[in-house]
Amino acid sequence: MTDIWAFLLQTLSASLVAALLMVVKWLLGDQLSPRWQYGVWSVLALRIVLPVWMTGKYTLLPLPLWLETVKGVVENSLDSVYSSAYAPIRIRFPVPWVGGMPKSATDWIFAIYAAGVLAALLWYMVSYGRLRLLLRHGSSVSEEQQMQIDTVCEQYSLRPCRAVTVAGLPSAFVCGVLRPVLAIPAAIEIDDKVLLHELLHLRYFDAAQSVVWSVFRAIHWCNPFLQCVFNRIGNDMEQLCDQRVLERLEGEQRREYGGILLSMVNERYPRASGTTSLSNGGKNIARRIASIARFKKYPKGMELVSVCIAVVLLCASLFGTYTSGIEVGSGNRNDDWGFARAMASARLARCTTIAGALDTYAKGIMYANGVYVAAASPLSKQEALAKEMVYNAKRDNGAYDYLQVGPESLNQTGYGIYNLKKLPDGGYEALLVFTADTLLTEDGKGCREDESGDLYTGVVAYPVKVSREDAWVVTENGGIQVYPISSGEYFDITQRGSSLLPFLGTYKAVGKSGTVTTQVQSIYTVDNTIENANQFAFWGSTSFDSTVKPDAEFASCTVNTESKYIFGGSAGERDALKSVGLQMVEMKNADSSPEFPDVQLYSNVSGSDNSGVSWSNRTILPDWDGTVSCGSGTGWSGNMESSPAELLTGYAARIFWNGEPKETLVLKEVVSSGTAAAG
Amino acid sequence: MERQRLADSVKLIAYGYLLLHLNFNLGTLNVLPNWLGYILILRALPALGEYEPSALLLRPLGILLALWEGVLWTVDLAGSSLTGYLFTVIATVIELYFHFQLLTNLADIAESCNCPERKRILTLRTVRTVLITLFALPVPWDSYKILTVGMMVVFIVVAVWLCTVLFSFRRSLATVILE
Numbered sequence: 096m097t098d099i100w101a102f103l104l105q106t107l108s109a110s111l112v113a114a115l116l117m118v119v120k121w122l123l124g125d126q127l128s129p130r131w132q133y134g135v136w137s138v139l140a141l142r143i144v145l146p147v148w149m150t151g152k153y154t155l156l157p158l159p160l161w162l163e164t165v166k167g168v169v170e171n172s173l174d175s176v177y178s179s180a181y182a183p184i185r186i187r188f189p190v191p192w193v194g195g196m197p198k199s200a201t202d203w204i205f206a207i208y209a210a211g212v213l214a215a216l217l218w219y220m221v222s223y224g225r226l227r228l229l230l231r232h233g234s235s236v237s238e239e240q241q242m243q244i245d246t247v248c249e250q251y252s253l254r255p256c257r258a259v260t261v262a263g264l265p266s267a268f269v270c271g272v273l274r275p276v277l278a279i280p281a282a283i284e285i286d287d288k289v290l291l292h293e294l295l296h297l298r299y300f301d302a303a304q305s306v307v308w309s310v311f312r313a314i315h316w317c318n319p320f321l322q323c324v325f326n327r328i329g330n331d332m333e334q335l336c337d338q339r340v341l342e343r344l345e346g347e348q349r350r351e352y353g354g355i356l357l358s359m360v361n362e363r364y365p366r367a368s369g370t371t372s373l374s375n376g377g378k379n380i381a382r383r384i385a386s387i388a389r390f391k392k393y394p395k396g397m398e399l400v401s402v403c404i405a406v407v408l409l410c411a412s413l414f415g416t417y418t419s420g421i422e423v424g425s426g427n428r429n430d431d432w433g434f435a436r437a438m439a440s441a442r443l444a445r446c447t448t449i450a451g452a453l454d455t456y457a458k459g460i461m462y463a464n465g466v467y468v469a470a471a472s473p474l475s476k477q478e479a480l481a482k483e484m485v486y487n488a489k490r491d492n493g494a495y496d497y498l499q500v501g502p503e504s505l506n507q508t509g510y511g512i513y514n515l516k517k518l519p520d521g522g523y524e525a526l527l528v529f530t531a532d533t534l535l536t537e538d539g540k541g542c543r544e545d546e547s548g549d550l551y552t553g554v555v556a557y558p559v560k561v562s563r564e565d566a567w568v569v570t571e572n573g574g575i576q577v578y579p580i581s582s583g584e585y586f587d588i589t590q591r592g593s594s595l596l597p598f599l600g601t602y603k604a605v606g607k608s609g610t611v612t613t614q615v616q617s618i619y620t621v622d623n624t625i626e627n628a629n630q631f632a633f634w635g636s637t638s639f640d641s642t643v644k645p646d647a648e649f650a651s652c653t654v655n656t657e658s659k660y661i662f663g664g665s666a667g668e669r670d671a672l673k674s675v676g677l678q679m680v681e682m683k684n685a686d687s688s689p690e691f692p693d694v695q696l697y698s699n700v701s702g703s704d705n706s707g708v709s710w711s712n713r714t715i716l717p718d719w720d721g722t723v724s725c726g727s728g729t730g731w732s733g734n735m736e737s738s739p740a741e742l743l744t745g746y747a748a749r750i751f752w753n754g755e756p757k758e759t760l761v762l763k764e765v766v767s768s769g770t771a772a773a774g
Numbered sequence: 775m776e777r778q779r780l781a782d783s784v785k786l787i788a789y790g791y792l793l794l795h796l797n798f799n800l801g802t803l804n805v806l807p808n809w810l811g812y813i814l815i816l817r818a819l820p821a822l823g824e825y826e827p828s829a830l831l832l833r834p835l836g837i838l839l840a841l842w843e844g845v846l847w848t849v850d851l852a853g854s855s856l857t858g859y860l861f862t863v864i865a866t867v868i869e870l871y872f873h874f875q876l877l878t879n880l881a882d883i884a885e886s887c888n889c890p891e892r893k894r895i896l897t898l899r900t901v902r903t904v905l906i907t908l909f910a911l912p913v914p915w916d917s918y919k920i921l922t923v924g925m926m927v928v929f930i931v932v933a934v935w936l937c938t939v940l941f942s943f944r945r946s947l948a949t950v951i952l953e
Contacts (some may be wrong), residue, residue: 115860119867122838126831126871152912155860399900400874403907404867411863414912 097194098178099205100166101186104147104159106318111155112142112412113324119408129338131401133331138409139324143311145413146186148443152415159184160422163439168431173199181477183442183565190314208317215313223270230276233259240279244294247287251343253294269293272303288340288352295339301332330379337383353384420444421455421470421643426494434495438481441470445566446645449515449523452567453559454621455643457510457527460557465498467643473568501575502539503555505529509639511588512619513556514599522562524572525619528588528596529555534579543579551579554588556596566645592616592655602746602762609663611748611760613679615656622650652731658709660750662721668752672715674698676751677723681707682761689747689761696751703727712751776824780883781947783818787880788940790814795933807847812840815876825886826879835872839865866910874903880943889946891939898936905929 096102116135125132148159163184170180176198178184191209236244236258248255256275264280267289275297279285296302308325315321337356341349422440424433446452452471459467465484469477480498488495506529513526533542534553543551558573578595598614623640660677662669676696680689694702696712703709703726711725746762793811797804816836823830842865849856877899884892905925909915915922 115863118864122835122864122868123871124831126875153859155863396878396896400871400903403874403903404870406907407863407866407870407910410911411859 096186096189096191098175098184099201099208100162100178100184102191102205102208104162104184105143105186105189106315106321107158107162108147108154109139109143109315110318110320110324111158113139113321115155115412116408117324117327119404127401127404128397129331129335131405133328133335134401135405135408136328136331138405138412139328140307140311141409142412143314144189146189148184148186154412154415159443160436160439163443164432164436167435167439169201170199171435173201175199175202177202177205179478181438181442181481182474211316212313215316216310219309219313226270227276229261230259230270230278233261233278234281236260236279240285243285243287244277244290247290247294251291251294253291253298255294256297267293269296269302272300272306275302286351286355288344288348288355291343292336292340295336299336299339301336304332305329330382333379334383356384421466421645423464423466423496426496428488428493428495430495434484437466437496438469438477441466442474442477444470444645446471446568447566448646448648449561449567450512450619450621450649451645451647452561452569453512453525453527453619454623454647455645456559456569457512457529458641458643459498460500460527461505461507461510461529462641463499464496466496468498468500470643470645471567471569473564473570501555501557502535503531503553503575503577504533505531505555507639507641509588509623511592512621513592513596514617515619516599518560520562522560524558524560526576526597527557527559529557530588531555534577553580554578554593554595588618592618592653594657601765603765604748604760604762605663606750606758606760607663608750608752608758610661611658611677611679611750611762612661613656613658613746613748613762615654618653618655619649620651621647653728654707654731655726655728656707656709656746657726658724658746658748660723660748669715669721671753673753674712674714674751675723676710676712676754677725678710678749678751679708679725679727680747680749682745682747689749689759691747691749691759696754701725705729777887777947779821780825780887781944783821784880784940784944784947786814786818787822787876788937788944790818791933791940792937795930795937802851802853804847804850807843809840809843809847812836812843816840822879822883825883829876829879832872832875832879835868838868839872863910866906870903870906870910873906874899877902880940884943884946887947889943891943891946894935894939895943898932898939901928901932902936905932 096105116139120132120135147154153159166178166184167180170178176195178201191205191212193206193209197203197206237260240260241258244255244258247253256269256277258277258279260279260281262281264278267277267279267285270276270278277290277293277297308328312322312325337352340352344352420440421444422437424430424437427433446455455467456471458464459469459471465480465487469480472480484495484498487493487497491497508530511528513528515523515525517523531553532550534551535541536543545551554577556576556578557571558576559569560572561567561569580595594614596616598616600615602613602615604611621644623644625638625640627636627638656679658677658679660675662675674696678691678694680691682689692708694708694710696710698712698714701709701711707727707729709725709727711723713719713723745764748760748762750757750760790811793806793814794808796806798806816833819829819833819836842861846856877895881892881895881899884890884895905928908925909929
């Protein structure tokens with residue numbers, strides 16, 4: 096924990112878990128054994144030890160979001176060196192670490208807290224040291240006492256340890272972990288059951304557990320609720336030890352044991368880390384005596400439900416189950432807390448997949464929503480984005496989340512992810528493609544018109560790069576590209592693609608009969624379709640899901656190819672031609688020979704199949720431009736995290752003259768990406 | 775007479791479990807509400823308590839579960855959904871203990887009345903407890919469809935079997951009474 100917010104998150108989360116355990120223990124009362132009553136506190140121990148938010152999901156309550164929101168507001172006006180308003184709270188280890196001189200008020204609070212932890216630990220160490228010093232001055236036990244200790248050990252199969260007598264001790268106790276010492280009051284006869292109690296503490300390493308709980312106490316010294324909980328844990332440990340004692344005693348001995356506890360109600364007892372004592376205060380002893388009166392041996396079958404309940408509590412407390420996602424909030428420019436909460440959610444609900452990052456960023460662009468853009472952007476850009484949104488809201492008197500990326504006003508009907516390509520550094524590049532009903536003129540003051548005065552519609556492409564930082568993030572990777580389309584033209588940017596847009600790659604081969612070029616374009620999609628049932632008919636309609644999906648997976652990928660053959664023969668050969676055909680196949684392996692399936696080449700007919708084979712046949716007319724084109728579209732679905740549209744080894748072309756195979760060419764990649772092919 | 779009361783109570787519990795495991799929805803209205811199942815079980819506890827005193831300790835937990843199911847039923851009826859993972863966790867914990875202890879008590883009663891259903895009740899108790907625990911874990915079960923379907927099938931089989939065994943237990947008790 097390197098700042099006060101990390102500590103608050105850790106301690107409040109631990110408090111929440113402790114409260115849950117207290118409620119469950121209260122509800123179940125003494126239905127479950129003292130073993131479960133104490134053992135279930137291991138859930139709290141794990142919560143204290145493990146950093147909160149390590150799974151990226153909320154456990155029980157959205158504490159990370161609440162604290163992140165408050166931090167965003169508070170730190171915005173401070174100049175902290177330990178934390179930042181725009182960097183999310185991160186806990187790498189559950190102990191405080193001061194990294195530099197404090198500067199702001201929150202820095203000083205954290206520094207004071209850290210000093211308190213050191214002071215608490217020091218106090219525990221000093222207390223323990225003083226106790227050990229006291230014991231060092233104690234006397235060895237008498238022969239009779241040693242014999243009594245050995246008899247108890249033998250009777251109950253327990254491990255003995257060094258024993259000393261000390262004058263003035265109110266009760267017996269065990270001190271130490273590595274070299275434990277059993278301290279017995281001098282000149283007082285000790286009952287066997289007292290020795291049994293202390294030796295059972297020794298057997299089950301309760302002193303070591305006491306040290307662990309003491310460390311937790313020190314770390315959370317300023318949390319009064321947890322201090323009460325730690326007291327309760329100590330009492331549960333003693334009750335468990337009582338249970339173990341009673342299980343070994345019979346009949347009247349149990350009543351006598353209760354009597355011994357009763358006699359200790361008003362006595363002092365040693366409290367130090369690494370020690371255990373039969374007595375733990377009058378009020379607690381009263382509770383323990385009540386437990387003794389209810390003593391029963393819990394049936395074996397109860398272990399199963401005890402474990403199951405502990406597992407449910409453990410998983411709920413540690414692993415979490417949900418995230419609240421990206422919350423845009425009211426949008427009201429005067430709602431500072433709403434804005435802080437929205438930006439906090441953008442810092443926490445990071446994109447876990449490539450598709451999720453692209454979907455979130457694309458919707459941010461489409462809806463001019465800066466919170467969405469922030470959620471998919473590197474954390475280093477959070478501050479600049481926040482400031483821009485605040486500026487926009489004040490300037491335009493508009494929503495606090497308004498952020499326009501690029502000059503064009505985009506249609507909010509969907510987007511396409513074009514030419515997703517893996518880069519050597521492990522990132523990806525792609526084009527986010529949108530449509531626009533109008534396009535701005537160059538001066539930005541009007542809309543573009545064609546020669547007949549109709550407004551141009553268009554396609555707007557944003558080159559982006561997706562890389563892995565704290566999560567998958569998107570950054571701009573070049574200038575925005577605008578492609579006007581005359582009114583009346585239309586293409587589905589999520590399906591068919593267009594030669595207007597850049598290609599993923601180009602392949603080419605030059606042969607005796609001519610040149611063949613193939614251009615490849617891929618389109619990935621995320622499923623954003625919402626089915627709207629029509630209650631009055633059997634059919635329904637669909638609409639676009641505007642909710643961002645930081646965890647999205649790709650739903651489909653379509654790879655479109657456009658191939659073109661350019662005649663390269665002589666004039667005489669051209670005159671002899673009646674028809675020219677082109678057949679294209681994919682080559683996944685550069686060393687293998689291309690396999691061309693049989694195809695019927697009918698006049699002026701083109702076709703393709705799902706395996707990437709395409710063909711076309713042209714009847715040669717006098718005005719033939721010397722080219723034959725064909726195309727194909729191949730679809731994928733399933734896990735596409737590693738792009739299936741990685742450039743293939745090549746394509747192969749078979750050229751037909753007058754229906755007969757003329758030449759086979761193997762195309763190789765010539766350009767890795769580029770604009771539309773000329774011609 | 776006592777045995778007759780016991781047999782009637784076991785019948786109530788059997789019907790209670792039937793309501794807990796069966797849902798029949800008319801729109802947002804569940805006409806076989808779970809809260810009614812818990813009320814039937816609560817009505818049966820006093821008779822059970824005459825044979826197994828620890829069964830009476832389940833009453834406060836049963837009331838809590840009935841209230842919780844009532845809240846859920848009401849929220850569903852209004853076409854809404856309840857958010858509150860914290861309460862769900864607490865309800866799951868209480869449910870685990872409640873049913874485990876209740877079935878343990880029934881098994882003990884079967885043993886004391888020399889009915890043959892004891893072992894089956896204990897087995898069903900164990901399987902049911904484990905399944906409920908698994909479903910309560912924060913695992914994205916949607917991602918493991920085959921596993922989820924398998925567990926659902928097992929749960930349905932256990933639910934049907936449990937009701938069958940409880941009705942059989944009730945018949946066994948009635949047979950003992952006649953004899």
